[in-house]
Structures are given as C-alpha cells and as structure tokens.
Amino acid sequence: MKKFFITALVFLATTAAFAQKKHKNPPPTQDSVAAVKKTPLPTTAPTPPPAKPKKDWSKVDLSKRAADHFMFQLAYDNWAGAPDSIHIRGFNRSANFYVMFDFPFKTDPRLSIGAGAGIGSSNIFFHQQEVLVAAYTNQSLAFPDESGGNHFKKYKLVTTYLEAPVELRFALDPEHMDKSWKFAVGTKIGLMLSAYTKGKDMQSPTGQTLGNYIEKESSKEFFNSPKLAATARVSKGFIGVFGQFQVNSLIKTSAGPSVFPFSFGITLSGL
Numbered sequence: 001m002k003k004f005f006i007t008a009l010v011f012l013a014t015t016a017a018f019a020q021k022k023h024k025n026p027p028p029t030q031d032s033v034a035a036v037k038k039t040p041l042p043t044t045a046p047t048p049p050p051a052k053p054k055k056d057w058s059k060v061d062l063s064k065r066a067a068d069h070f071m072f073q074l075a076y077d078n079w080a081g082a083p084d085s086i087h088i089r090g091f092n093r094s095a096n097f098y099v100m101f102d103f104p105f106k107t108d109p110r111l112s113i114g115a116g117a118g119i120g121s122s123n124i125f126f127h128q129q130e131v132l133v134a135a136y137t138n139q140s141l142a143f144p145d146e147s148g149g150n151h152f153k154k155y156k157l158v159t160t161y162l163e164a165p166v167e168l169r170f171a172l173d174p175e176h177m178d179k180s181w182k183f184a185v186g187t188k189i190g191l192m193l194s195a196y197t198k199g200k201d202m203q204s205p206t207g208q209t210l211g212n213y214i215e216k217e218s219s220k221e222f223f224n225s226p227k228l229a230a231t232a233r234v235s236k237g238f239i240g241v242f243g244q245f246q247v248n249s250l251i252k253t254s255a256g257p258s259v260f261p262f263s264f265g266i267t268l269s270g271l
Contacts, residue, residue, distance in 0.1 A: 073264025
C-alpha cells in the first residue's frame with residue numbers, strides 16, 4: 001500500500017510538470033492574430049525632392065541681347081471687301097523695312113515693347129483693268145473694265161507709306177533671342193507717301209502688242225492718307241511669319257468701295 005501511494009504521487013507530479021511545460025507558450029488565438037495584423041508596421045516617410053529654385057528674371061544678363069532692331073518683311077497682299085467689279089489678279093506683294101527699338105520690362109525681360117519707324121509698300125495687280133487715280137474730274141475712283149478692248153499687259157497700283165510699328169513682344173529666352181521662340185502682337189500707324197499706277201505694254205483684245213511703253217499716273221486724291229493696321233508675328237531666331245490687316249478703308253468713303261488691305265508672309269529680324 002505504501003509502495004502504491006509513492007508511485008501515484010510520482011505520477012501526479014510528473015504529469016503536472018509536463019502540463020505546465022506544454023502550456024507555458026499557449027497557441028495564438030484569433031484575437032491575438034487580428035491584433036497583430038491591425039498593428040501598423042513602422043515606416044519611414046520618403047524625403048521630398050528639393051524644390052527647383054525659381055529664376056529671377058530681373059537679374060538676367062541682357063548685354064548681348066539681340067533685340068530685333070532691324071526687321072524686313074516680304075508678303076502676299078490683297079484687298080478684303082473688294083467687289084466683283086474689281087479684277088485683282090496675279091502675285092500681289094509688299095515689302096517693308098523697319099528700324100526698331102526694344103524696351104524690356106525690368107521685372108520680366110521676356111516681355112518688351114518694340115517701337116520704330118520705316119517704309120512699307122504694296123503692289124496690287126489688275127487684269128485687263130485700269131485704276132484712274134489721276135482722273136480729277138471724277139467724283140470717285142473709277143476701275144474701268146477693258147476686257148473687251150485695248151488693255152495693258154501688266155497693270156498695278158503701288159502705294160507707299162511711312163510707318164511706325166508698335167509691338168508687345170514675348171521671348172521664351174530673352175538672353176538668347178537669336179535662337180529663341182518669339183511672339184509679338186501690335187499695330188502699325190502709317191501715313192501715305194505716294195500712290196501711283198503703272199501700265200506696261202499696250203495690247204489689243206486678241207493679245208497683239210500695240211506698243212511697248214510704260215504709262216504712270218500718280219495721285220493720292222481718292223485714298224485715305226492715314227493707315228491703321230493690326231499685326232501679329234511668330235519667329236524662331238531670325239526668321240518667322242507675320243500677318244497684318246488694315247482696319248480702316250484704303251479708299252475714302254465718298255470716293256469708292258470700302259476695301260481693307262491685308263498681308264501675310266515672312267519676316268527677317270535681328271541685331
């Protein structure tokens with residue numbers, strides 16, 4: 001009996017020790033697993049890239065700036081609003097040359113004001129028709145149709161103006177305008193210097209030459225002397241394109257139809 005009691009006591013002690021060792025680290029429960037999943041892992045915030053310094057345009061070097069001090073333009077010309085009775089035909093063209101001054105804004109020299117003066121001329125060609133600029137007995141400017149009779153082989157009206165262009169300019173790279181994209185809008189104010197017609201080689205209705213000579217007539221009587229035109233141009237370096245539209249009529253209101261000259265072509269600028 002005593003031996004049995006000792007054996008049972010040893011068995012109970014061994015079982016208790018084993019149970020304590022087995023449950024020393026109990027298995028994780030669902031709540032503990034969820035808690036681990038919900039606990040955010042520590043993270044390191046990314047370092048933002050350094051901010052790009054803003055260029056101070058007021059401190060750029062303009063000592064070598066090419067500011068379009070000279071501007072030359074070649075263009076195709078025509079008249080808006082001309083009635084069907086006026087037979088404009090051929091390569092109508094104009095040529096303009098200006099000396100310009102450039103005044104950059106102190107706070108942002110990408111912007112500037114361009115102003116200057118120069119000469120602009122326009123050549124408008126007519127087909128089997130004359131323009132009687134010197135017919136002082138007429139109350140209006142006449143455009144007689146000569147398609148059924150004798151006519152000049154070539155005939156044109158030439159107008160020349162003293163002009164003062166003014167532009168608001170913008171350059172992407174004001175330090176290197178000889179390579180930069182440039183944009184400008186503005187106006188041209190002009191004063192007519194002369195208006196004349198030029199006819200060359202008289203022909204019969206069948207095209208036979210009747211005489212090889214040049215006839216010129218000159219008068220500003222029927223034309224508005226002041227000129228006001230809206231302008232725009234886009235350039236890359238020294239070459240670009242431009243357009244202009246005269247907002248007041250070329251011919252006086254009491255002297256004929258209201259026609260509005262316009263041009264578009266190429267422009268060369270630099271220095």
